[in-house]
Amino acid sequence: MVWYVILIEAIVFAILFTTILFVSFHGDKMYSAACIHNYPPDIQEEYFKTHERIEVSYKSNKVILAKSCGILIFTTILFVCAMVAGADTFWQGFGLAFGLMVWIGMYDTLFLDWVLFANVKMFRLEGTEHMDKAYHQKWFHLKGAIFPGLVFAIIPAAIVGILVSLIR
Secondary structure, X not given: OOHHHHHHHXXXXXXXXHHHHHHHOOHHHHHOHHHHOOOOHHHHXXXXXXXXXXXXXXXXXXXXXXXXXXXXXXXHHHHHHHHHHOOOOHHHHHHHHHHHHHHHHHHHHHXXXXXXXXXXXXXXXXXXXXXXXXXXXXXXXXXXXXXXXXXXXXXXXXXHHHHHHHHO
């Protein structure tokens, strides 16, 4: 596999991920269970004081559906990346996909969550605009990146590894 191809794929993956995120958090979509469950609990509680409470736990059907769609989208993107990068074995496909998932988790946490989410008002839920400190909870986002983030990353990585081994 060629390292500069992987570097380009990492940049393109970040652009695709950011685009998907911005589309997901656009307009009324940001008030769906699939988006609200990504907010810290104190922000959710404040929001639900003035809005209809919806199920936002990881056990919610809407959240499960959103995460399942994410797995399919990520698997497709990562499989294309593995093929373009020249992965020939399960472990090469798995390693590339898992590495790109770790990269996107770091990018999501360190830049999107800690910088954009915390400081850009368009990501604030209605009625929580005043909660500056709550939007700057770094530990909440870091915990999510580690668990379930890293565990979540294994699923598309394993699928990509299997697909690479079947096709090559």
